[in-house]
Amino acid sequence: MTTSRPRIKTYDRIVEQSLALFNEHGERNITTNHIASHLGISPGNLYYHFRNKEEIVYQIFLRYHRFITERLAVPQDRSMNVGDLVNYLDTAFEAMWRFRFMFYDLPGLMARNPQLQADYHQFVNSELQTILESHFREFIRLGLLKMELEDIAPVSVNIWLVVKFWFAFEQTARPKAPITEASGHRGVRQVLALLKPYVTPEFLPAFNALQHRHAAE
Numbered sequence: 001m002t003t004s005r006p007r008i009k010t011y012d013r014i015v016e017q018s019l020a021l022f023n024e025h026g027e028r029n030i031t032t033n034h035i036a037s038h039l040g041i042s043p044g045n046l047y048y049h050f051r052n053k054e055e056i057v058y059q060i061f062l063r064y065h066r067f068i069t070e071r072l073a074v075p076q077d078r079s080m081n082v083g084d085l086v087n088y089l090d091t092a093f094e095a096m097w098r099f100r101f102m103f104y105d106l107p108g109l110m111a112r113n114p115q116l117q118a119d120y121h122q123f124v125n126s127e128l129q130t131i132l133e134s135h136f137r138e139f140i141r142l143g144l145l146k147m148e149l150e151d152i153a154p155v156s157v158n159i160w161l162v163v164k165f166w167f168a169f170e171q172t173a174r175p176k177a178p179i180t181e182a183s184g185h186r187g188v189r190q191v192l193a194l195l196k197p198y199v200t201p202e203f204l205p206a207f208n209a210l211q212h213r214h215a216a217e
Contacts, residue, residue: 022101058116
């Protein structure tokens with residue numbers, strides 16, 4: 001006897017399919033009518049769940065926020081290692097790929113959505129900065145990285161800038177090539193190059209091996 005999968009609630013379907021449409025066509029090119037038609041529901045049904053498109057975008061941001069904070073959390077049950085460094089970078093670029101429409105026109109999105117603007121700035125300037133700095137402090141404590149504490153904040157900002165704008169850079173650097181997940185792998189390699197000068201000699205062979213493995217991928 002087979003069990004059927006639980007039906008996804010209309011609310012969640014709207015958010016998931018809106019994300020797919022925004023990623024494929026751009027948020028500005030998709031209206032609530034497009035979303036309703038794509039889902040095979042009436043506009044009234046959509047408006048029962050969301051008053052406007054900005055509310056849908058905000059819910060997508062909350063999913064992005066949850067994805068980042070859960071996946072980048074420092075493990076509590078074990079010590080971190082060099083592999084964690086690459087895994088965290090993979091997570092950052094995976095998030096950018098999954099929610100890429102947000103970063104094609106982030107200033108425009110925030111200008112039309114005050115709640116998104118306030119919560120995004122809170123996330124980046126407080127929560128994300130704290131997460132990144134805690135990672136660096138742990139890697140320094142474990143001897144994986146050698147870095148002055150005052151360098152943590154600016155290096156964290158440099159990494160965030162590369163991650164945040166990487167897909168936009170890829171669009172301009174490779175205008176005829178489609179943006180794919182492979183673009184994210186190139187971004188990871190770029191961030192690893194930023195970090196390499198801080199890797200301690202003891203862990204440099206393992207770090208180099210991870211770099212080469214990522215290049216092959």
